[in-house]
Amino acid sequence: MPVGDTSLPQTIYSIQGVKLGITEASVRYKNRRDLLVIELAPVVQTAVVTTQNAFAAAPVQIVREHIQSDDPIRYLVVNTGNANAATGDDGYPREPNVCKALAEKTKTNISQILPYSTGVIGETLNSDAIVSGLDDCLENLQADNWQEAAHAICTTDTIPKVASTQIEIDGETYTITGIAKGAGMIRPNMATMLGFVATDANIAPELLQSMLKDLVNLSFNRITVDGDTSTNDCCTLMATGQTLNKPLINSTQHPHYHALFDALEKIFVRLATLIVRDGEGATKFITVAVTGGKDTQECCDVAYAIAHSPLVKTAFFASDPNWGRIVAAVGYAGVPDLDANKVSVKLDNVAICTRGQLDADYTEAKGQAVMTRPEITIHIDLGRGKASDTVYTCDLSHDYVTINADYRS
Amino acid sequence: MPVGDTSLPQTIYSIQGVKLGITEASVRYKNRRDLLVIELAPVVQTAVVTTQNAFAAAPVQIVREHIQSDDPIRYLVVNTGNANAATGDDGYPREPNVCKALAEKTKTNISQILPYSTGVIGETLNSDAIVSGLDDCLENLQADNWQEAAHAICTTDTIPKVASTQIEIDGETYTITGIAKGAGMIRPNMATMLGFVATDANIAPELLQSMLKDLVNLSFNRITVDGDTSTNDCCTLMATGQTLNKPLINSTQHPHYHALFDALEKIFVRLATLIVRDGEGATKFITVAVTGGKDTQECCDVAYAIAHSPLVKTAFFASDPNWGRIVAAVGYAGVPDLDANKVSVKLDNVAICTRGQLDADYTEAKGQAVMTRPEITIHIDLGRGKASDTVYTCDLSHDYVTINADYRS
Numbered sequence: 174m175p176v177g178d179t180s181l182p183q184t185i186y187s188i189q190g191v192k193l194g195i196t197e198a199s200v201r202y203k204n205r206r207d208l209l210v211i212e213l214a215p216v217v218q219t220a221v222v223t224t225q226n227a228f229a230a231a232p233v234q235i236v237r238e239h240i241q242s243d244d245p246i247r248y249l250v251v252n253t254g255n256a257n258a259a260t261g262d263d264g265y266p267r268e269p270n271v272c273k274a275l276a277e278k279t280k281t282n283i284s285q286i287l288p289y290s291t292g293v294i295g296e297t298l299n300s301d302a303i304v305s306g307l308d309d310c311l312e313n314l315q316a317d318n319w320q321e322a323a324h325a326i327c328t329t330d331t332i333p334k335v336a337s338t339q340i341e342i343d344g345e346t347y348t349i350t351g352i353a354k355g356a357g358m359i360r361p362n363m364a365t366m367l368g369f370v371a372t373d374a375n376i377a378p379e380l381l382q383s384m385l386k387d388l389v390n391l392s393f394n395r396i397t398v399d400g401d402t403s404t405n406d407c408c409t410l411m412a413t414g415q416t417l418n419k420p421l422i423n424s425t426q427h428p429h430y431h432a433l434f435d436a437l438e439k440i441f442v443r444l445a446t447l448i449v450r451d452g453e454g455a456t457k458f459i460t461v462a463v464t465g466g467k468d469t470q471e472c473c474d475v476a477y478a479i480a481h482s483p484l485v486k487t488a489f490f491a492s493d494p495n496w497g498r499i500v501a502a503v504g505y506a507g508v509p510d511l512d513a514n515k516v517s518v519k520l521d522n523v524a525i526c527t528r529g530q531l532d533a534d535y536t537e538a539k540g541q542a543v544m545t546r547p548e549i550t551i552h553i554d555l556g557r558g559k560a561s562d563t564v565y566t567c568d569l570s571h572d573y574v575t576i577n578a579d580y581r582s
Numbered sequence: 583m584p585v586g587d588t589s590l591p592q593t594i595y596s597i598q599g600v601k602l603g604i605t606e607a608s609v610r611y612k613n614r615r616d617l618l619v620i621e622l623a624p625v626v627q628t629a630v631v632t633t634q635n636a637f638a639a640a641p642v643q644i645v646r647e648h649i650q651s652d653d654p655i656r657y658l659v660v661n662t663g664n665a666n667a668a669t670g671d672d673g674y675p676r677e678p679n680v681c682k683a684l685a686e687k688t689k690t691n692i693s694q695i696l697p698y699s700t701g702v703i704g705e706t707l708n709s710d711a712i713v714s715g716l717d718d719c720l721e722n723l724q725a726d727n728w729q730e731a732a733h734a735i736c737t738t739d740t741i742p743k744v745a746s747t748q749i750e751i752d753g754e755t756y757t758i759t760g761i762a763k764g765a766g767m768i769r770p771n772m773a774t775m776l777g778f779v780a781t782d783a784n785i786a787p788e789l790l791q792s793m794l795k796d797l798v799n800l801s802f803n804r805i806t807v808d809g810d811t812s813t814n815d816c817c818t819l820m821a822t823g824q825t826l827n828k829p830l831i832n833s834t835q836h837p838h839y840h841a842l843f844d845a846l847e848k849i850f851v852r853l854a855t856l857i858v859r860d861g862e863g864a865t866k867f868i869t870v871a872v873t874g875g876k877d878t879q880e881c882c883d884v885a886y887a888i889a890h891s892p893l894v895k896t897a898f899f900a901s902d903p904n905w906g907r908i909v910a911a912v913g914y915a916g917v918p919d920l921d922a923n924k925v926s927v928k929l930d931n932v933a934i935c936t937r938g939q940l941d942a943d944y945t946e947a948k949g950q951a952v953m954t955r956p957e958i959t960i961h962i963d964l965g966r967g968k969a970s971d972t973v974y975t976c977d978l979s980h981d982y983v984t985i986n987a988d989y990r991s
Contacts, residue, residue, distance in 0.1 A: 226913035226914045227913040227915075227917065227920035227921075228912065228938075229913070229922075256906070258909075259906055259910075259935060259938065260940070261940075262939065263940075264939070293906060294906020294907065294909065295905055296906075296940075358907075400890065400892065401892065402910070402913075404906075404910050404913055483808040483809065483892070483978070483982070484766065484767055484808060487983050487986035490983065491987030491988065493987070496668075496704055497667065497702060497703025497813075498767075498810070500668045501635060501667070501703060501767065503637065504636040504637030504638070504811075505634070505810070506636075508636065513636050513637045513668070513670075514671075526668065528670065529637075529668065529670040530671065530672060530704075569983060570983065571980055571983050574899065574978060574979065575980070577892070577893055577896035577897065577900075578897070578899050578902070579900065
């Protein structure tokens, strides 16, 4: 069961210039939507960040190649059921075959197509099934298919992940809609399992890429379920505004830039935290907020040490305010010359450890009361500087073990 | 249930110059041996390595201080039930109080005493209970108490951990006996939860310290249960041979050095792997052997990435040859410029992934057959050099979650 508010947006806004088509292609399982094609209008700017895993899957390698091309991206094709990762020389041609078939059907160049795969690692991709499903997807293309698309990219996800917003900046209306998938093998490094966000803003290509990098570092790169970085992480940001009479945003100095970035950040953080809320076996949604560091990196290191600790995660599953495990994780996070006697820990608003020792006002009852909440923030003050960072994670439950002792796709 | 052979040695040899006394001091629980005093003869060489955790417990800080003293160490005092860690200004004086009481009773200096604590973090140490138990321990001192001592230092351990051997080098007989404790919060960094090894060899102090460092890096620093580095790790090596007419070993060139080191290494690795075999909830004992690296560090990084991956560990719990999770962990281990197409993976003698893709002869049945074994070696060949390293770990089971969702001591 996902944790807390994982509801769909009240309104899922379409993005002019973006259409989505879905089908059941039986890539691995029958009777399951497992193929998505996203069609972009001819002049859409697209930016991508991909996994840093050395076993980057064949589709990831092709995405990296195609995004370099001068031709604008026209189609994204996404399958679930098989990640086409660690498939070596056999895996590589299978995605180009899919791209080639789609290029022929749509009269585009193969380099205008970005392929994405997610599912089991190390098995041969059934690219014939994907090719057979393309016609269905193309016939089915609609601007209001975002929710269906979010379903089609799920694997162990128990909920579709959609975020959507509309804002007005200086009389100009901007729309942003995105979907994501992921529940396990989640500690994205430069991107998440799969995230697709589109806006009708008109953003210059270089700026779009740098915005995506910044946005991912505030969202998908700050979540962890199990510390496992996937071979297939990809996050894609599309901006369709060039032919929509939207003002060109081509620098961070543009008067619309900051408000638009903030709106995008909210969408990215919502999608990223939806992944954590749907983390495999999650019963608690945990925010680890670290302040008082010398730099962001050491705050991030401390936050991840806590977020990855199986002992911390099982204590949260048990609603046990076992704060010794939290400070132990702070202590081994590798912060140079950390003075334990300056470190303070709060759970939500309850001070537990103040400057290295039990807070004078702390009682087990107070700690217990916080720990029973489904959403908890661990506040760590390192007491040595002004930097801060935040990571989102979930607990480690019996269901995590059950799911991953069974899952093979 | 611990995994595989966790039997006690056929013979537990006493070490001349070492006596051990045990009692029930009710530090946290009643009716449980929880206090150990080790008495060393006046001229014993002692070397210690301690945790790198920034929240190093009060006893660890005192051990570091006392070991610097010129006076030879005469007593070690070890309690379970409470780690006296993250106890700030309150915790520090409590261990000196114990040392002071023991020094008075034994007419030694306080700096000749090393204190060790293990158990719950962040609670006030009941040092009065420890002091009250000292007389019992001193009355009870015996050379053949190693097995009782191994019981007395257990917390969540389900088995006492003892290793003992006797070897002859050039007509000289050397004896080595050691005990260790630990089952959770196990990813030692420079030492393990608690390990005590004694030999009757006569080893010069500087050499003893450097041997201990090397031995720990081959044993306790190569195990992980959950990746959590404890606040209280300490490993102590004692050499009693100076007054026993044993030849002085004062350099690595000494003709006895290598054979003695090998014998010590076997004892250290046995104690370290006993901790993994008794890992919380463990059902499988897993050796991760990485070869073909450019240097030892990258082999170690890859081995630990695999050994810490919850997805790999749950797959082993399920006896599921889900090797995609193994290569994903290799891929995110941070090895610079790793070529996935040179990486090979074997489970015991079954080749699964050869140079980046499924081995031609692999069948699911072969993988399944290996995975049902209680002891499995994951062989990774990085295909880029001659360095190697090995890490020992266990799987992640429902019982791990159960134990750590309950444990508070």
